[in-house]
Amino acid sequence: MARNLREHILQTASELFYRQGIKATGVDTIVKATGIAKMSLYKYFPSKDDLVLAHLQRSREIMRAHILSGIEARTSDPKQKLLAVFDVFEEFLETPSFRGCPFINASAEFAEEASPIQQAAAEFSESFRKMLAGLAQEAGIAETNAEELSKQLSMLISGAMVREQMQRNSKAMLTAYAAAEVLIEKSLADAPIDPATA
Amino acid sequence: MARNLREHILQTASELFYRQGIKATGVDTIVKATGIAKMSLYKYFPSKDDLVLAHLQRSREIMRAHILSGIEARTSDPKQKLLAVFDVFEEFLETPSFRGCPFINASAEFAEEASPIQQAAAEFSESFRKMLAGLAQEAGIAETNAEELSKQLSMLISGAMVREQMQRNSKAMLTAYAAAEVLIEKSLADAPIDPATA
DNA sequence: TTGAAACTATACAGACCTGTATATATTATG
DNA sequence: CATAATATATACAGGTCTGTATAGTTTCAA
Known part of the structure; x- marks a missing residue:
C-alpha cells in the first residue's frame, strides 16, 4: 500500500x-x-507545506511531460514545434477544469519572496522558458535572439492563461498563437543561422 | 473625520x-x-469582503488614472501612445514594492468563478483591454484588428507582470515592449486606415 | 452645558485551521 | 500463530480567523 x-x-x-x-x-x-x-x-x-511542494513538483512533471509528448505528436519540424507548444496549451485552456496556471496561482497566493513555494513556481517558469529557448535555437534562431524570443513567447502564454482564467471561453490562446507567429517570423528574419553551417 | x-x-x-x-x-x-x-x-x-472589493475598486481607479496621465505626459502621437502604456508599466514594475498585478493576484486567490472578487478582476482586465483597443483605433488600426491587437498587448503586459513577479529584476516589460513594437507594426501594415478618409 | 453621535477599548463567541495524542483495528511477515 | 508495521478513528490542544457585544471616552453641536 x-x-x-x-x-x-x-x-x-x-x-x-x-x-x-x-x-x-x-x-x-x-x-x-x-x-x-x-x-x-x-x-x-x-506538514501541509510539504504537501504543497510535492503538488507543485508533481504538476511540474506532468506539465513537462504533457508538453513534450504533445509536441512530438504534432510535428518534427523544429520551427513548427514552437507553435505546437501553443496548440498544446490551447487544448489545456479548453478543458472545463482549467483554472489558470498552477504556478502563477501559487505565486500569487504566497507573497513572501523567499518562500519555497514562490521559489518552486519561479523555477518551473524559468525551466519552461529555457525549453522554448532550446526549441528556438533548433529552429535556427541565434542564441541571443532565441533568449529574447523565448521570454516573449512565455509571456504570451502566461498572459493567455491569465486572460482565459478571468474571461472564460475567450479563446485567448488562439490570439496568443497569432502573435507568436509574427514574433517567430521576425526572429527568423532578423538573425537566421544556416543550419548547414551552424 | x-x-x-x-x-x-x-x-x-x-x-x-x-x-x-x-x-x-x-x-x-x-x-x-x-x-x-x-x-x-x-x-x-x-465585512472583510466589502473591504476587499473597495480595495479593488480603489486600485482600479488609481491604475486607470496613473496610466492615462502617464500616457499624456509622454506623447500625443496616437501610435506612440500604445507604446507609452508599456513605459508606464515598466516604471511600475521597477518600483521596489512591486508584487505583481493586484487583479491577477486576487483572481488567483479567489477561485470560485462567480465570486464578486473574481468578477471585479475580470472587469478591470476587460476595461483595460478596451482602452488599448481605443488607442489602437486612434492610431489608425481598423476595429477588427484593433480588437485582436489589444488582446495581444494586454496579454504581453499581464505576462510581463507575472514574469517580473517570479523573476525579480528581469526587465520583463522591456522585452514585452519589443514584442509590442513588432505586433503594432504588423497591425498597421495589415489593415491601415487612412485617418483622412476614416 | 447637556445630549447625541462618533470613536475607542476590551473581551469574547463560534468557526476553522494545523498538527498531535491515544487507542484500536488491519495487514503483512517471521 | 505471533509480532511488528501500517492504517484508522476520534478527540483535542493551541492558534487564528471574522464578526459582535458591551462599556467607556471623545467630539461636536444645540
Whole structure:
C-alpha cells in the first residue's frame, strides 16, 4: 500500500489545490476526499507545506511531460514545434477544469519572496522558458535572439492563461498563437543561422 | 473625520492586501496598522469582503488614472501612445514594492468563478483591454484588428507582470515592449486606415 | 452645558485551521 | 500463530480567523 497511499493522497490534494486554491483547501478537506486517516497523511507529508511542494513538483512533471509528448505528436519540424507548444496549451485552456496556471496561482497566493513555494513556481517558469529557448535555437534562431524570443513567447502564454482564467471561453490562446507567429517570423528574419553551417 | 477615517482604513488595507496577499491579511492586522478600533472598521465596511472589493475598486481607479496621465505626459502621437502604456508599466514594475498585478493576484486567490472578487478582476482586465483597443483605433488600426491587437498587448503586459513577479529584476516589460513594437507594426501594415478618409 | 453621535477599548463567541495524542483495528511477515 | 508495521478513528490542544457585544471616552453641536 505504501507508495500507493502516498500517491493517492498527493493526487487528490493536487486536484483540490488546483481547483479551489491552496489556502482555501484545508487538510481536513483532503483527508475527507481521500478517505484516509489524518495520521496517514501526516506520516507521508510532515506538514501541509510539504504537501504543497510535492503538488507543485508533481504538476511540474506532468506539465513537462504533457508538453513534450504533445509536441512530438504534432510535428518534427523544429520551427513548427514552437507553435505546437501553443496548440498544446490551447487544448489545456479548453478543458472545463482549467483554472489558470498552477504556478502563477501559487505565486500569487504566497507573497513572501523567499518562500519555497514562490521559489518552486519561479523555477518551473524559468525551466519552461529555457525549453522554448532550446526549441528556438533548433529552429535556427541565434542564441541571443532565441533568449529574447523565448521570454516573449512565455509571456504570451502566461498572459493567455491569465486572460482565459478571468474571461472564460475567450479563446485567448488562439490570439496568443497569432502573435507568436509574427514574433517567430521576425526572429527568423532578423538573425537566421544556416543550419548547414551552424 | 468621517470620510477621512474611511479613506485611511481603505488606504492602509489596500497596501497590506497588495503587499501580503488578501487572505494572508487578517482584519486584526489592518486594525493594528491603522491604529483605529475594530468597531470603526466594521462600521464603514460591514465585512472583510466589502473591504476587499473597495480595495479593488480603489486600485482600479488609481491604475486607470496613473496610466492615462502617464500616457499624456509622454506623447500625443496616437501610435506612440500604445507604446507609452508599456513605459508606464515598466516604471511600475521597477518600483521596489512591486508584487505583481493586484487583479491577477486576487483572481488567483479567489477561485470560485462567480465570486464578486473574481468578477471585479475580470472587469478591470476587460476595461483595460478596451482602452488599448481605443488607442489602437486612434492610431489608425481598423476595429477588427484593433480588437485582436489589444488582446495581444494586454496579454504581453499581464505576462510581463507575472514574469517580473517570479523573476525579480528581469526587465520583463522591456522585452514585452519589443514584442509590442513588432505586433503594432504588423497591425498597421495589415489593415491601415487612412485617418483622412476614416 | 447637556445630549447625541462618533470613536475607542476590551473581551469574547463560534468557526476553522494545523498538527498531535491515544487507542484500536488491519495487514503483512517471521 | 505471533509480532511488528501500517492504517484508522476520534478527540483535542493551541492558534487564528471574522464578526459582535458591551462599556467607556471623545467630539461636536444645540
